[in-house]
Amino acid sequence: MEHVLRTLNELQDVDFELMRIKRIRGNLPQQIDELQEKLDQLTGELSTNQSEFENISKERRRCETDVKSFEEKLEKYREQIYHVKTNKEYDAITTEIESTEAEISNTETRILELMEQEDTLKKKLEIQKGQRENLAKELEEVTEELTARLEQTKVLESSLKVRRKSLVSDLSKPIYSTYERIRRGKGGIAIATVENGICTGCSSNLPPQTGLEIRKMDQIIHCQTCGRFLIWKNESPKITLNHEINPEQVG
Secondary structure, three states, rough: HHHHHHHHHHHEEEEEEEHHHHHHHOOOHHHHHHHHHHHHHHHHHHHHHHHHHHHHHHHHHHHHHHHHHHHHHHHHHHHHHOOOOOOHHHHHHHHHHHHHHHHHHHHHHHHHHHHHHHHHHHHHHHHHHHHHHHHHHHHHHHHHHHHHHHHHHHHHHHHHHHHHHHHHHHHHHHHHHHHHHHHOOOOOEEEEEOOOEEEEEOOOOOOOOHHHHHHHHHOEEEOOOOOOOOHHHHHHHOOOOOOOOOOOHHO
């Protein structure tokens, strides 16, 4: 049983180091996901607005062409009016002139509306393009920072995972399952040492007899208050790491 307790304690040390690596990386992966999501959304909006801008510009150009066509038609009607011979012909051409002038007026009004829409969209596109450029730059910087941190921690993380797998294989499934359940429920700490008759996990006092039993290292004992595995302090050797990381120097 002493071997099991030592294995559990070493597994706890390994998990501490893996947690420390995760803290070193911080929330950079989450930042990258959020920035990428924002960038994708903005790119989609930009594409939609760009298409709308192109459609409006196309309609404006078509309207301008129509105005030219109406003006040419109007000029012909005005020339014809001097050659009419009857009132009926005069009234017909006059009606055509008035209708064509109305079409020109309506189309020119539509052109002004389209020009305003173009101007609004153009300004919006310029703002969105600037926002996209800033987002892309920020995403690149955060990605580079995460890459640097991953590069610095990947060797240690790999060796720790190998060691963890080996330690887990030395434990029975029930004991490991209990360890994982306690670790997840107690902020990553499943093992607590006993110091001066006190559980260092929850600071509760332990009966003297319990302290003696823990010191023997011949059975698994849990704290009656917090449920953590209890190990005597003097029987709690720490693992030695060959790779050290200084979080202040990362990134």
